[in-house]
Amino acid sequence: MPRTVDxxxxxxxxxxxxxxxxxxxxxxxVSLRAVAAEAGISLRSVQYYFDTKAGLMxxxxxxxEKLSNERVRTRLEALEPSPSARTTLQxxxxxxxxxxxxxxxxxxxxxxxxxxxxxxxxxSDRTFVDSPNRLQERIAFILEEGKSSGEFDGALNGELExxxxxxxxxxxxxxxxxxxxxxxxxxxxxxxxLDRLAGAKSGNG
Amino acid sequence: MPRTVDxxxxxxxxxxxxxxxxxxxxxxxVSLRAVAAEAGISLRSVQYYFDTKAGLMxxxxxxxEKLSNERVRTRLEALEPSPSARTTLQxxxxxxxxxxxxxxxxxxxxxxxxxxxxxxxxxSDRTFVDSPNRLQERIAFILEEGKSSGEFDGALNGELExxxxxxxxxxxxxxxxxxxxxxxxxxxxxxxxLDRLAGAKSGNG
DNA sequence: TTTTTTATGATACGATTGTACCATAAAAAA
DNA sequence: TTTTTTATGGTACAATCGTATCATAAAAAA
Numbered sequence: 349m350p351r352t353v354d355x356x357x358x359x360x361x362x363x364x365x366x367x368x369x370x371x372x373x374x375x376x377x378v379s380l381r382a383v384a385a386e387a388g389i390s391l392r393s394v395q396y397y398f399d400t401k402a403g404l405m406x407x408x409x410x411x412x413e414k415l416s417n418e419r420v421r422t423r424l425e426a427l428e429p430s431p432s433a434r435t436t437l438q439x440x441x442x443x444x445x446x447x448x449x450x451x452x453x454x455x456x457x458x459x460x461x462x463x464x465x466x467x468x469x470x471x472s473d474r475t476f477v478d479s480p481n482r483l484q485e486r487i488a489f490i491l492e493e494g495k496s497s498g499e500f501d502g503a504l505n506g507e508l509e510x511x512x513x514x515x516x517x518x519x520x521x522x523x524x525x526x527x528x529x530x531x532x533x534x535x536x537x538x539x540x541x542l543d544r545l546a547g548a549k550s551g552n553g
Numbered sequence: 554m555p556r557t558v559d560x561x562x563x564x565x566x567x568x569x570x571x572x573x574x575x576x577x578x579x580x581x582x583v584s585l586r587a588v589a590a591e592a593g594i595s596l597r598s599v600q601y602y603f604d605t606k607a608g609l610m611x612x613x614x615x616x617x618e619k620l621s622n623e624r625v626r627t628r629l630e631a632l633e634p635s636p637s638a639r640t641t642l643q644x645x646x647x648x649x650x651x652x653x654x655x656x657x658x659x660x661x662x663x664x665x666x667x668x669x670x671x672x673x674x675x676x677s678d679r680t681f682v683d684s685p686n687r688l689q690e691r692i693a694f695i696l697e698e699g700k701s702s703g704e705f706d707g708a709l710n711g712e713l714e715x716x717x718x719x720x721x722x723x724x725x726x727x728x729x730x731x732x733x734x735x736x737x738x739x740x741x742x743x744x745x746x747l748d749r750l751a752g753a754k755s756g757n758g
Numbered sequence: 759t760t761t762t763t764t765a766t767g768a769t770a771c772g773a774t775t776g777t778a779c780c781a782t783a784a785a786a787a788a
Numbered sequence: 789t790t791t792t793t794t795a796t797g798g799t800a801c802a803a804t805c806g807t808a809t810c811a812t813a814a815a816a817a818a
Binding site (some may be wrong): 365371372373374375376377431454459460462463464465466467468473475476480481483505508511514515516517518519520522524525526527528533534536537539544 | 561574576577578581582597661663665667668669670671672680681685686709710711713715717719720721722723725726727729731732733734738739741742745746749
């Protein structure tokens with residue numbers, strides 16, 4: 349088996365074990381030995397493919413981000429052709445809500461990483477600015493489309509509304525994650541919000 | 554000095570050191586020795602007042618919650634007598650926004666604890682349900698008062714709006730904490746939201 | 759076939775951690 | 789004054805961690 353082994357396949361196999369350990373025991377409790385045991389390989393092999401623990405942690409965050417992007421893309425591609433702005437926003441909300449185990453795992457680890465990045469200089473804190481920024485731009489774009497199609501009022505401030513929407517989505521997601529809200533109550537709240545957003549066609553001043 | 558020493562004063566002195574270490578190095582990096590060094594006392598003394606690390610961690614969360622409640626209370630008491638619903642909501646938002654160092658520290662540690670509670674059974678996860686629930690009830694009450702005074706539409710669903718408001722406040726707070734939003738943009742967004750909430754007096758169907 | 763490179767295992771090392779134990783100074787109680 | 793209790797320091801211990809080193813099986817290259 350040695351020589352000619354797919355490095356990327358090997359790395360992603362180890363990263364899968366990393367995610368499992370991190371989700372089960374907490375990001376802070378991840379150790380190279382625990383990841384090795386989870387993957388069924390030796391400590392040395394984890395070192396071989398990620399060099400240091402910092403390398404593994406950084407790769408873990410990158411993998412998390414990639415996974416999230418794929419989930420969003422899959423969800424949006426599953427929509428009917430030319431979906432309405434509201435349908436698209438609903439899909440973005442649904443994929444962000446930590447309902448299934450994989451989604452809950454993502455939320456837990458993403459937030460843990462975000463907090464870690466605030467004290468640990470080895471974790472890039474740009475990720476937690478750039479990634480939400482991209483989502484916010486996407487939402488702003490959806491809102492613009494909604495304005496063009498007459499679904500939303502043309503006077504609606506897309507940038508401001510996008511900021512509110514992404515914060516609301518994130519806030520409701522966290523509330524569901526910690527168990528303060530149920531998926532149902534969070535969804536009703538979001539739908540109610542969309543109702544008013546669509547209904548407030550004449551703005552407020 | 555021994556015999557007759559104020560235990561509560563001693564504990565809160567150590568907890569202050571605990572907060573400092575946790576905020577500077579991250580909650581995961583807190584050790585009994587680091588707290589002892591920060592407080593300028595011996596490891597043994599930290600053990601004496603908190604017994605185990607789990608005891609210290611639990612006391613840390615309780616202290617954090619108490620600190621937050623005091624901040625909210627102080628802020629609300631500083632308002633003019635009989636403030637409008639909007640003024641009260643603005644104050645709640647302002648105190649929740651991580652602008653000053655103490656507020657940023659609170660947000661970082663609170664969220665870190667919330668994530669920790671999801672994998673560590675020694676940290677009570679009820680805290681992260683009960684505490685937001687109390688805030689949500691308070692917001693709902695404020696909205697009811699606003700409805701009575703005519704500031705908000707009487708048909709407004711207070712429970713639903715409170716859920717949205719608390720999630721929005723939390724979401725914007727986190728966005729500011731990680732640096733994705735500035736305090737100014739978050740504040741504009743919140744004000745804009747309040748505008749529409751107050752303006753949508755005829756509901757939406 | 760011999761040699762080199764790749765991938766992996768085993769393990770040792772120094773550092774750090776939570777916990778437990780022993781000693782003792784100081785104050786209160788007798 | 790003697791005795792007991794409280795508060796604190798010092799330290800030892802076993803466990804765990806990240807990292808580094810040595811050895812080697814296996815495959816590719818020569």
